[in-house]
Amino acid sequence: MSAAVDNPFLLVERHGPVVLVRMNRPESRNALSEPQQMQEFVDLCHALRRDREAKVLVLTGNGSAFCAGGNVKDMQTRGGIFAGSPYEVRNSYRDGIQRIPLALYELDLPVIAAVNGPAIGAGLDLACMCDIRIAADKALFAESFVKLGIVPGDGGAWLLPRVIGLPKASLMAFTGDTIDAAKAEQWGLVAQVVPAAELEQEALALAQRIAANPAHALRLTKRLLREGQHMRLDSLLELSAAYQALAHHTEDHHESVNAFLEKRPARYTGK
Template identity: 75%
Template sequence: MKPFLIAEREDSILTVRMDSPETRNALSEPAQMQEFVDLCASVKADRSVKVVVLTGNGPAFCAGGNVKDMRERGGIFAGSPYELRESYRNGIQRIPLALYELDVPVVAAINGPAIGAGLDLACMCDVRISADTAKFAESFVKLGIVPGDGGAWLLPRIVGMPKASLMALTGDTIDAAKALEWGLVTEVVPAAELLSAALDVARRMAANPSHGLRLTKRLLREGQHMRLDSLLELSAAFQSLAHHTEDHQEAVNAFVEKRAPQFTGR
């Protein structure tokens, strides 16, 4: 079986492509899910990676689960209710735990439809940039199922509960313009310019010290479920670490000396 994820490196930016255009990059195989988990583990361990860009090959970003397997109750949808529960817990649910919790910023370059689990996958990323041809749907209810991979937690935190409720309870599809209006994506560009626009954002992130990037993302994540006083305590601890990095000193010196900083990741 060929790899589902293809990675390309440009300096400190890792561009990852889902490469199953014949299935519209559907998430349907345990091996695909394991690839996401392994990718996150390798990036987390590689201090030289500053930003990840995630996109899809072919006309779709990700079409979600394989509906043919659902119909036949095969693949990851096979077995008793207990077995199916374990299939979710040990399969696709590992992706949000790995990808959303990754310390490195992730930019989603949404090249086409992001449907069901595909939309939730985009929501696991930090920033979403959309091609003008992309479409979005939290479509589980149309198949008589629920968001099984964290969408009910992720989507309201991005677009707010009323819009998330509308998307999840109707299952309706919205276009890129509506996604921009609702704050689901931060930018919409012509399809031919998508990767360039995503890499521009990634390079602007990667221009900053790696410690600052990882600690800042962690604070943003923790702040979503912490009280303010608890977050302030964590911020103080992280800040004390940041002040003692070489890159912080270099950033301050470069600012005072009016020159470009040269960061080393230390």
């Protein structure tokens, strides 16, 4: 058995249709520094895309931080994923951390980030890869790459402006300054701030509210929201019509309508 299996970075728990995933390198504040960590994210997304029982993913971190970004010590020594020539470093990004936003972007399940502590650099961008963010009151956020003389290498320049708008994203990226949870909520970076002790409970409760809806409708809605970020309106309307035709011919749609008219809870089967 490999070391990666013995000591995985991602710990996965099932709560019915909700999948709770914890990043588990508290000693390094869940920094993203090893190729195997990136591979675990990719493998997780591929598995969940095929898992018809899963409806929502909740991502959080063990320890004091959500994710501290890249390993600064490796940057100093030009080791790990930062080793080699410029060409090799470029490929390390393309074959490593850049696979995470692509995998999460293609995942049809709604994803909630339960930001339990600092989300710095790539950690902030990881939170922005999720659909909804809930923060503990002690959480901190920074697009801090410029402070280290580098640029957002994992998609942050695309992700962050889509979450909080270009002016605020520019302010965070150009200064590298840290903002607290209250300002993150004010700026729309997070949907809700809760006491740290209640974060996981609140995130799971939200996930269960989402998971109470039909699986096919959730996955198709997630895809429409994603495609709508780069499509023209007329193209999105065509795609919406096609998805709606599929949705109208599912058993869960008919069950939803019947339950609504009969004033009773719906009983979904995923068909």
